[in-house]
Amino acid sequence: MTTVKANPYTGFQLGALVALRLLIGWHFFYEGLAKLVNPYWTSAEYIDQASWLFKGMFESIAASPGMVTAVDALNVWGLMAIGLGLIVGLLTRTATVAGIVVLGLYYIVAPPFVGLSYAMPTEGSYLVVNKVLIEAVALLVLFAFPTGRQIGIDAVVFRKRPALGQPQPQA
Amino acid sequence: MTDDQEKPGTPASDDWTQVSRRGWIxxxxxxxxxxxxxYNFLRKRAADEAKKQAVMAELGVQESGPAVIANAISKPPSERIRVGIIGYGGEGEALVRHAGFAAPDWIEDARKRVADDPRDKQLETYLTQDDLNIAITGVCDVFDVRAERGVAASAIDVRPGNGGSNPPAKRFRRYTDMLESGDVDAVIIGTxxxxxxxxxxxxxAAGxxxxxxxCFTRTEEEALAAHAAVTNSNxxxxLGHQNRQSEAHNKxxxxxxxxxxxxxxxVESTTNRNTPWGAWVWDIHEKGSPETIDxxxxxxxxxxKVPFSLERFFRWRCWFDxxxxxxxxxLSHEYDGVNQILQVGIPASCxxxxxxxxxxxxxxxxxxFxxxxxxxxxxxxxxxSATLANGRDRGLTFMGHDASMRVSGSLSVQAEYDSTRYQQKIEDKLIDPSQxxxxxxxxFKGIDAVTSATERYFASRGLLYTYRGGRRVSAYHLLIGEWLDVIRNGGETSCNIERAFEEAITCHMATRSYLENRKVTWDPVRRRIV
Known part of the structure; x- marks a missing residue:
């Protein structure tokens, strides 16, 4: 039987991982909030420029005002929920996986592959790897090395409960 | 951290509900x-808002859309207007469709287009437009195939707002027969x-x-005659300038x-197109012949007068005849857009x-040109400034000492670096002249598929569609609706006979100047181009 350490990290490791989690959480939360307060924001233009395998599917979404409204709402509230989860460490693993999924979708809409070009400008130069992909992999690292139960509300939510048969705590 | 330290997940005491102070931290x-x-977000919001308010207060405009133009449609069957179409070619067909009567094969093609590309909104726009309570009762075209298509469209059962189908229109071989028939109250001229x-x-003359x-007319003399005829009638x-209904133009x-x-x-306005279609090299119909065309x-x-020519018939815009x-x-569209926004009237010279x-x-x-x-x-x-052999988007730009305004499907205003009016606000960094x-x-929040290059050009000018309350509406439909509304309820059309006369004279000044290779002027007293 192996013993699972409650905290497998050194202080430096934990600090670095939590810093990464906070920064990505901040980025997600602000991306959501900025979209929420901008009445002109819509995902339609981004989705419409879709290339690669899922072009048709994304173009259908962009063409439907109903779908666009749903995608916009999911984006805004999804980004904010993921961001908040990462910052305060609540349901951290779920938030991390959701973040990877969201970033994965952003990536496959417009991957910087050879031969694909986009009308929307990027702020840097990318070939296959872009910042969306890097952020997704950073979240993958956070999934592999979770910190929510060390630093975060998950520590309380998921704290160990006594096994059955053990004496119940005194009032 | 070592194992003997407190762990939030394993409380130090036996009481599992207890979380130590360190655990809480x-x-x-x-x-x-x-x-x-x-803290940062609210600071940024407050700064952005203050900046926006300062700019908006200075500008004195609303962020919201322009007032929605009422489109009163009288529904009682007694107020149904009987409309005749003269010239059911490309433009005539579009006008009749936007009035609520699409040709059956157009409906079929539109359904295929939606199946191929769900972004294609033409069918949806057609079906969701208002039923204008009209009937197409007369069709006149010198090409049999088009006349028959027009008659088929007049009886179409796929109608906006579930409007029922009407009996087929009567075909007239000459427009004068239609005017004298007593079958039409109004005509759309698309010749x-x-x-x-x-x-x-x-x-x-027939009321x-x-x-x-x-363009209102082909020559200056015709413009004078038609203007006199309309102003002396009731x-x-x-005139068919759809930009009159464009939200961006009204803004x-x-x-x-x-x-x-x-x-x-x-003011600089431009036309750039780079396709044969955009240069009026239109399709020659396979059934076009001396037998089917009068x-x-x-x-x-x-x-x-020249011998029968399919090119001249189907691509008539290529000849001054x-x-x-x-x-x-x-130029007529561009000028009317400028006239709508600035009310400039007829220029002094060209x-x-x-x-x-x-x-x-x-x-x-x-x-x-x-x-x-x-x-x-x-x-x-x-x-x-126009070329039909380059597609660069140059748009329509109004250049003032304090700011420039670019009008296309949307509108943007950019301050001048050396503006007098905004000098202080630029120094205070409230206005950034680079943005x-x-x-x-x-x-609306969505993307329309406007596929062909010519359509993109028209869409950028607000000539294909515009928006009302966030809904995409055909600008043609609104302009026809406005005309019918004035017929029923009185008032003034937005592109009335005076605007039409200004448009025609302005265009003919350019044509005269080009053909005669000289500067021409407008004599407002004699009302002649000299």
Whole structure:
């Protein structure tokens, strides 16, 4: 039987991982909030420029005002929920996986592959790897090395409960 | 951290509900990050809002869309207006469709287009437009195939707003027979320009309302005659400049009224297209022949009579015998947009030049064309610059001392670095002259597929569709609706006979200048181009 350490990290490791989690959480939360307060924001233009395998599917979404409204709402509230989860460490693993999924979708809409070009400008130069992909992999690292139960509300939510048969705590 | 330290997940005491103080710290240590976040967020919001308010207060315009133009439709069957279509070619067919009667094969094609590309909104726009409570009761076209299509469209059962189908329209071989038949209250004229004046004059004499496609006339003399005929009659006249219904154009009028641009000295409008279709090399119908086309009637109003020609019939815009090329087709739209926004009227003078530099296909109208108009009483020059062999988007720009305004499907206003009015605000960094200080983007959250290059050009000018309350509406439909509304309820059409006369004269000044290779002027007393 192996013993699972409650905290497998050194202080430096934990600090670095939590810093990464906070920064990505901040980025997600602000991306959501900025979209929420901008009445002109819509995902339609981004989705419409879709290339690669899922072009048709994304173009259908962009063409439907109903779908666009749903995608916009999911984006805004999804980004904010993921961001908040990462910052305060609540349901951290779920938030991390959701973040990877969201970033994965952003990536496959417009991957910087050879031969694909986009009308929307990027702020840097990318070939296959872009910042969306890097952020997704950073979240993958956070999934592999979770910190929510060390630093975060998950520590309380998921704290160990006594096994059955053990004496119940005194009032 | 070592194993003997407290772990939030394993409380130090036996009481599992207890979380130590240190445990709480570890639990909530990241929460203050939220405090920092919101502190920064609110600061940014407050700064952005203050900046926006300062700019908006200075500009005196609303962020919201322009007031929605009421579109009153009388529904009782007794108020149904009987409309005849004269000229059921490309434009005529579009006008009838936007009035609520699509050709059966158009419906079929539109369904296929949606199946191929769900972004294609043409069918949806057609089906969701208002039922204007009209019936197409007469169709007149010199080409049998088109006349028959028009008759089929008049009885179509796929109608906006579930409007039922009507009995098929009667086909007339001559428009005068239609005017005399008693079957029509109003006509839509979609023929070549060479016919517009004669038909308008005859319709006015018969007391039949007219919706006429641009350009109002082919010549100056025709413009004078048609203007006199309409003003001396009681008919309601509308010229087909859909930009009159464009939300962005109406917003631009507000921007001008608020004097945001300062003194405007130069307006530049442009046409860039780069396809044969955009240069009027239109399809020749396989069934077009001397048997199916009444050629003698077609060229009745043309100054030069020539033998039967499919090219001339189907691509009539390429010859001065039937139209005026870029001047009547596209300068007319650009000018009317400027006239709508600035109310400039007829210019004092015009110099135009150009040539047939790319489409050397036997046409006699230029494919590259520039016209410079002077308005000395407004301290303003209006430049029109066009090529049919390059597709660069140059747009329509109003250049003032304090700011520039670019109008397309959307609208943006950008301050001038050396503006007098905004000098202080630029120094205070409230206005950044490198960024638009005001943009207005009508529309809904979604993407329309506007596929062909020519359609993109028209869409950018607000000539294909516009928005009302966030819903995409055909600008043609709104302009026809406005005309019918004035017929029923009185009032004034937005592109009335005075605007039509100004449009025609302005276009003909450019044509005259080009053909005579000299500067021409307008004599407002004699009402002649000299």
């Amino acid at each position: 570890k639990t909530l240590v990241s929460v203050p990050v939220l405090g920092v976040f919101f 070549p320009d060479s016919w517009h004046a004669r038909m308008t004059v005859d319709a006015a 039949i309302h007219v919706y006429c496609e641009k 008919i309601v006249f509308q 631009a009028r507000e921007v001008i009224a608020a004097n945001i641009l300062g003194p405007i000295t130069l 050629w003698a009637q077609f060229e009745e109003t043309a100054p030069n 039937y139209g005026t090329g870029l001047a009547g087709d596209l 110099v135009a030049s150009g040539g047939i530099y790319y489409f050397k296909d036997g046409r006699d109208v230029p494919d590259t 520039q016209a410079v108009y002077e308005y000395p009483d407004r301290d303003l020059t209006f430049v029109y 638009p200080m005001f943009t207005y983007r009508p529309g």
